[in-house]
Amino acid sequence: MVLLNATPVLRLGILGASQTAESIHLPALHALPTRFSLTILHDASADSLNRCQKRFNIKEITTSTSDVLNNPDVDLVLNLLPFEYHEQHTIAALEAGKHVMVEVPLTLSIDGLRRIRAATKKGTVNSRFEGGPKVFVGCARRYAPCFTENFKNELASLDRIYYARCRNIAGPLVAPASQSSNGDSIDGLGNAYNLSLNLNGSSSTNGSLTVPNTIINTSKFHTLLTDIFGNTDDITSDRIAFARFLGTTGSHDLSLVRESFGYPDAVANISITDPFYSAMFHYTDNTKVEHPFTMIYEAGIDAVPRCDSHLTVYGAGKTITLEYDFPCPSGSGEGAMRVIVEEAETPEAKANGSAENGSNGSNGTSPVANSRIKRTVHTSTVAEAYERHGNVTAKTDTADALNDLKLVRMIFEHYDRQCGTIRTPLG
Template sequence: MSEPQKLRVGIIGAGEVAQVIHLPVLSLLFHLYSVTIICDISAKNASHCAAKFHIPKSTTSAADVYTSPDVDIVFILTSDEFHAEYAIAALKARKHVMVEKPISLSMQSAKRIIEAEKEAGGPRVFVGYMRRYAPSFVQAFTREVATIPRVLYARSRDFSGPNAQFVSQSGTFQVQSTDFPPGASEERTKRLDDLFAEAFEGREVTLEKKRYCRFLGSLGSHDISLLRETLGFPESVAGVSANEPFYSAIFNYKNKSGEPFAVTYESGIDGVPNFDAHLAVYGENKRVQIQYPSPYVKGLPIIVKVDELNENDETQTREILSSYEDAYTAELKELHACITQGKTIKTSAVDALEDLTIYDMMYKKYEGI
């Protein structure tokens, strides 16, 4: 049996998600990937990661990554405002792209990525929605939800608590350097303001709207994307509440029989280190819930819980664990297969645009439009 093709990876962004998640996973998947270059605005961050993970080259220039002849795929792990520029540049350089969610913060910028992918005519874009690749979601959860004849209600909750609490106990020993070049903060603000202007095109951009946009790009992108794959695109948004640091919404859906049902979305970040992220779907005689633990601590199982009325009219509870394999490992294995074997990318740029479309529906409901 032949050895799998190794994909040569160039990484842009050496911050938390790189140090705590992707670099450790890529190291464990050494038979599928080799990281050849890493870039960060902080030279100290980049050189630290290069030394720790045995990466041959570090740089502070993103162009060094996407123009390198030793790179097949560019991982974009930067903050949101840089995603579109770097994704488009990488595609123009004939590189595949793995961009961490969200793809961007505005529909317009996402469409520019989609257009660049079409123009590239070969390189592909994969968006990092790892929860949708977790074995317990792909197998047990979707299988159990499919057996509900009439969905009556669903709830999406994501109360993540303080990430720092989990990261500090993850065993990854992240470093956070601040040797940023002059003007970096101003450039970031300018980029964000440009995206906000697009997200709220032709409307006033308030501080509350900026916070709403950033929040949906962080936790919201996990939840809305997972909701879409499970139940499809909502008919409409019935109402929203944006009260930092908690946000909620009610979506209108229709089940297989064409009957209306509601989905409650609730999310927020407080100071309690209890990671409560789940999606629950309710039928007449069955409830199915998938519970996600913090992704910053490896080895925590993703459990599917089923409560149902059995054939004896008894209440029955089952817990299903499809695999101990973490969602990021499953995701990057799927990414490798998509690039090397031509598999369809379910979390494509076109797919990710649907999240931004839902965000826009939520913004307009918040604004009373």
């Protein structure tokens, strides 16, 4: 990562000790002592702070964000707070001359992105790093070796894409909310699977499934929604839920999809049945000869503690699946990504047998009885994805965040058309 040019070991100040941070981020960072040093950790919960400090040997803990933002021994601020706090604390860190890593999305607001870019320029005068402070948007799935080296290469090898499916249906990953000193309820779930929201602060009940509320500051979140939609009349309960979804796990999915396929030609048939969401994307595969294909996106939360998450691409003779189980609802911290390639075996392979499928062509078994599918698996761990964060030039910067934001805007604009709320100069 480009930040390593300034210092061999990045000294981290972390905002938010959520369950996601404790089970995913902190173990991965702690496992890379030659890349990162955990200098100071912030959270509103003293119990979370004490537990994390003891487990990960963190030098200092605090319940004040300013202790992190103004700490002279911090090179990089890792902003793991809920996404309505991304802009505020990212700007404060940049203006203090510090690098910032923030979980995707950086922001869902075009104006917010402009303000962050302005803060980057302003922070140059206070920064001790050559070129000034930089913003890095964390999206571990896009840095995992099995994605960058296996999935993308297999995708490029297809003569044609016929169909694609992206799914992210997961069980709950919930940490108890705590109360901060300024009265805002902060649970630090920046990347959790709590997707159902109400501005009145209540929980949402869907049949037998109760989804905990994750709005941290209703005033701040309402301001962000106004920034996104531009008109308070359009801030319906569905748009609130959809915005929260795209501000949490949905943004990770879409960022991965955009790097894999680019921008869709069109977005269609958005369905919001909070806390489940689906959409249809129409693409043109023009890598060799132009062919249209459709991608179905489906996501949501239920009460089953598992992660059914993948991106699958179907070609004529090959199916490529990228499976990912982090953030993992079990909280085990053992999240991983796998690329699974399934393709039809050649007649020669069937006759000779396939070790991968457990067959033995030399034992007299008829090749007809053997499996007709050759299956190859490549695996990457969360730690490997984070190590790539520290070794490569960051591709997920503010320019990349703008590209993610453009895709989100396409989705919002289609939903406006679908609901008949597109506004013209005449109203």
